[in-house]
Amino acid sequence: MIARLNTALRRVPVWLVWIVALAPGLWVFWRGLNGALGADPVRTLELALGEKGLQLLILSLMVTPLRRLAGLNLLRLRRAFGLLAFTYIAAHLAAWLFLDMAGLWDQALRDIAKRPFITIGMTAFVLMLPLALTSNTASIRRLGARWRALHRLAYAAALLGGIHFVLIGKTLTARPLIYLALIALLLALRLPAPGLFRAGAAKSLR
Amino acid sequence: MTYKFRISLTDKDVTPEEIFLARRRIIASATAALAASALPSIARAGKHDTSGDVTPEEYATSYNNFIEFGAGKSTPSERAGKLTVKPWSVQIGGLVERPGDYNLEDILKAMRVEERIYRFRCVEAWSMVVPWRGFMLADLLKWAGVKPQAKYVAFETLYRPSEMPGQKSSRVDWPYREGLRLDEAMHPLTLMATGMYGKPLPKQSGAPLRLVVPWKYGFKSIKSVVRITLTEHQPKTTWNELVPEEYGFYANVNPDVSHPRWSQATERRLGGGFFSRRKRTRLFNGYADDVARLYEGMDLRKFY
Numbered sequence: 001m002i003a004r005l006n007t008a009l010r011r012v013p014v015w016l017v018w019i020v021a022l023a024p025g026l027w028v029f030w031r032g033l034n035g036a037l038g039a040d041p042v043r044t045l046e047l048a049l050g051e052k053g054l055q056l057l058i059l060s061l062m063v064t065p066l067r068r069l070a071g072l073n074l075l076r077l078r079r080a081f082g083l084l085a086f087t088y089i090a091a092h093l094a095a096w097l098f099l100d101m102a103g104l105w106d107q108a109l110r111d112i113a114k115r116p117f118i119t120i121g122m123t124a125f126v127l128m129l130p131l132a133l134t135s136n137t138a139s140i141r142r143l144g145a146r147w148r149a150l151h152r153l154a155y156a157a158a159l160l161g162g163i164h165f166v167l168i169g170k171t172l173t174a175r176p177l178i179y180l181a182l183i184a185l186l187l188a189l190r191l192p193a194p195g196l197f198r199a200g201a202a203k204s205l206r
Numbered sequence: 207m208t209y210k211f212r213i214s215l216t217d218k219d220v221t222p223e224e225i226f227l228a229r230r231r232i233i234a235s236a237t238a239a240l241a242a243s244a245l246p247s248i249a250r251a252g253k254h255d256t257s258g259d260v261t262p263e264e265y266a267t268s269y270n271n272f273i274e275f276g277a278g279k280s281t282p283s284e285r286a287g288k289l290t291v292k293p294w295s296v297q298i299g300g301l302v303e304r305p306g307d308y309n310l311e312d313i314l315k316a317m318r319v320e321e322r323i324y325r326f327r328c329v330e331a332w333s334m335v336v337p338w339r340g341f342m343l344a345d346l347l348k349w350a351g352v353k354p355q356a357k358y359v360a361f362e363t364l365y366r367p368s369e370m371p372g373q374k375s376s377r378v379d380w381p382y383r384e385g386l387r388l389d390e391a392m393h394p395l396t397l398m399a400t401g402m403y404g405k406p407l408p409k410q411s412g413a414p415l416r417l418v419v420p421w422k423y424g425f426k427s428i429k430s431v432v433r434i435t436l437t438e439h440q441p442k443t444t445w446n447e448l449v450p451e452e453y454g455f456y457a458n459v460n461p462d463v464s465h466p467r468w469s470q471a472t473e474r475r476l477g478g479g480f481f482s483r484r485k486r487t488r489l490f491n492g493y494a495d496d497v498a499r500l501y502e503g504m505d506l507r508k509f510y
Contacts, residue, residue: 038269040474045480101484107469107472171448
């Protein structure tokens with residue numbers, strides 16, 4: 001089953017992933033232009049782009065655990081997931097700056113400095129910048145071992161992105177917390193203490 | 207009370223339907239060219255400054271916070287249909303001369319119902335302009351007879367989980383509660399609404415009877431009211447109990463007092479479309495001339 005899935009995945013062209021992943025974002029934007037996003041279209045667009053970005057970031061973090069735990073090989077598509085996540089986050093930031101804050105630059109700057117959820121979101125975006133710039137084969141060759149170290153920044157970006165989402169609401173709601181829990185789980189799976197997990201697993205079996 | 211107030215929004219501020227529709231056409235045709243940056247100036251040009259416009263009804267009745275029906279903005283309009291709003295009785299009690307369970311129809315016979323166009327500002331930094339129909343809370347309180355010891359008015363929303371699915375959540379200590387200081391409750395701007403846009407209140411907007419306090423954040427304007435109690439002490443209020451450092455008892459609209467997590471300096475007006483700019487939020491939501499005197503000498507940062 002997994003083997004067959006892996007064979008099929010090998011045939012998926014990367015450009016198709018890009019088209020499928022970008023389509024919902026373009027669709028939301030198109031609907032917004034046509035006045036079909038309801039009462040508060042800017043807010044709806046911001047939320048849609050940000051959530052999609054977070055989903056793709058989570059997907060990129062799932063590649064390694066899925067390979068280790070289920071044998072599913074998505075490695076070939078991971079770069080696309082990461083770059084798509086960055087594209088959505090960049091569009092999310094652009095929607096906030098140019099549609100929501102449009103013209104209120106002083107308020108935007110003050111909010112970046114003063115509002116924890118905006119500061120955190122902005123930090124996550126800045127952390128993703130070097131990742132997007134080095135998501136190419138030439139950079140991997142040039143940076144060697146340092147590339148892997150650099151790309152651990154994705155962990156921090158995902159965690160900050162998850163916290164950013166949780167802090168937006170009037171109060172805590174379920175969906176952002178589920179994202180944050182998933183991110184925490186995906187990061188925990190990478191902790192360099194597999195013995196600890198095994199001990200815990202053995203205990204729960206007893 | 208001899209105090210007089212003025213409503214700055216009148217029927218003249220209501221967007222004529224053809225202008226509303228024309229703006230939509232402009233927006234639709236511009237999409238072809240993606241002339242995004244030029245759009246705000248087109249939409250805002252001309253003598254029809256839309257700043258005082260009544261929000262299109264479809265938006266005001268589909269974008270609601272009514273946690274009794276769930277957390278999403280559209281969940282109230284999707285789920286409120288089941289709510290039984292007739293018969294409806296309101297229990298008026300506490301420090302009043304004539305406490306009792308009053309049928310809403312009997313209350314309405316004694317009240318003078320009028321139209322009021324008010325700005326409405328949510329603590330989440332969005333806003334709208336709504337043509338309400340209702341009577342002054344002051345008239346209802348006088349009708350019930352306020353005892354001299356009374357200093358506050360407490361309100362409760364209906365608690366009926368069978369019709370209000372959001373009430374199955376245990377995170378909120380139901381029923382939803384709100385409160386006002388007596389002078390705020392007696393202020394002539396304070397309305398008990400029974401309708402909007404010339405029709406009875408839609409269920410998602412708090413049918414059949416809700417409070418409207420236009421100079422306070424929207425969560426103060428409690429919906430589907432079943433109990434009004436006059437008290438000597440400041441009553442507990444739902445959002446204040448949930449997150450006391452973020453939502454105060456007063457909750458007056460104030461651009462200079464931020465929510466701890468976001469700025470209140472500006473607001474997005476519902477229905478403005480993709481390219482409408484934020485508006486500067488005004489102190490007491492623009493009703494400072496009418497209500498600022500209620501808070502003279504009070505530190506509005508402390509009593510947020």
